[in-house]
Amino acid sequence: MSPTPLSARALETLLGEWRGGSSAYVGLSERIRLLLLDGRLASHTRLPAERELGERLGVSRTTVTAAYRALRGAGYLQSVRGSGSVVALPGALAPAAEPITGILDFSQASMPALPGLTDAAVAAAGDLSRHLGGSGFDPVGIPELREALAERYRVRGLPTSADEIMVTLGAQHAIALLARVLISRGDRVLIEMPTYPHAYEALRAAGGRLVPVSVAAADEAGLASGTAPGWDEPALLQALQRSNPVLGYLMPDFQNPTGQSMPIDQRERVIAAAAASGTVLLVDETIAEFDIDRAGEYPPFAAHAEGAREAGAVVSIGSVGKSVWGGIRIGWIRADPALIRRLVGARSSNDLGTPLLEQLLVTRLLPEMPQILAHRAQQLRAGRDHLERRLAERFPSWSVPHPDGGITAWVNLGQPVSSQLALAARNHGLLVTAGPRFGIDGAFERFLRLPFSPNPEQMDRAVDALGLAWESLARHPLPETGFLADVV
Ligand SMILES: Cc1ncc(COP(=O)(O)O)c(C=O)c1O
Incomplete structure (x- = not known):
């Protein structure tokens, strides 16, 4: 595989605030290592030449040379004749082919599997015989599942028919497929900032030029500084009017990672502006x-797109990846039938359809969704309250929001040390994702996203690990922790 070059300017943006602490070369190598570990810097990327990077960052070439040497010594950098310095994860840290054991993974906002899932799966296997006479390749979704999904939208207040539904391999697949079909290279694409990283990766991979609009969390530190929580509406409307993005990627309910929900009247204004800008x-x-304890009724976002012109302005996606389990790879797209046909036509170059067995399982579970969601709300309420309590006891200086739904808290650390903390936490057996992973320009160093879906015992262990990591930061502002080849 030939390495992908990265310019000094692009690396500078990714590095964000990397200075501070003991020595510049340690700071630089640690930050590059973190970028690689949490996926912001892809394996097989060619780093800029030492002199060029030194000039860009305003440090001596010797500093860059020392940083590269440290990375090379630890197995994160290879110098290939003719190809320059190429970053790569050492074998032990490469994306795991096997689930990682012995380490607490708080880097994902996932939910434990729904109780009783095995029994439901066994029952669904019994439904398979009805389909065995066909080819088994299903690019659009079995009729009974499309109808059950349409019925869920109707129950929630959004008239929908089965031909407006396409079943996908989870929501991520839906995002990537829509991006591939709707974006041409160089098109502008509006995103929230911070946002869900795998979404902006897919939008960018399809050639989109990202136009960020900020969403502020409702933490005390932010409120004290006068920042209104939620979407920056003037910026959002202006970005729609001036940049004419082809696509805008939004999470209006319990936005990941801030937990914010967009007010109903704001939804209406955003939809009108999107319809006007195409x-x-x-x-x-x-x-x-x-929803844990959010006040008010929130129908699906598309219910606010009333006129024919506005209806086409909203494409919705969903998934059972969290309500049921991440291991059940079923998601869906709700769009007008013409777009569904285009998406189905475009699908086969990438995959040939959604597994029938999993579709049958979800068809059985959908009528039980109200009970499933009530069970999840109970779990999440207990988790949120436990995490809040533990963080308040252990880290009184952090500003922890009180999300009324979703699965994560976007914690303000009060200092721009999220990347350092995430690195140090690895040394104590905890994987967490540093704030900058949720931005595109190295911002959010003051924030850490913590899921409250794990059980109380896991959360206690995570808070203990964060405590040790936080203490190590206080001792060494940039931790000289050595490299972690044996952590996983
Ligand atoms: C906001 C958001 N969208 C999409 C996904 C991907 O979902 P799926 O597992 O269905 O692909 C996730 C998963 O974490 C998510 O948080």
């Missing part, structure tokens, strides 16, 4: 139904 709003409702 922008398709890709509304990700993967976590929209994880």
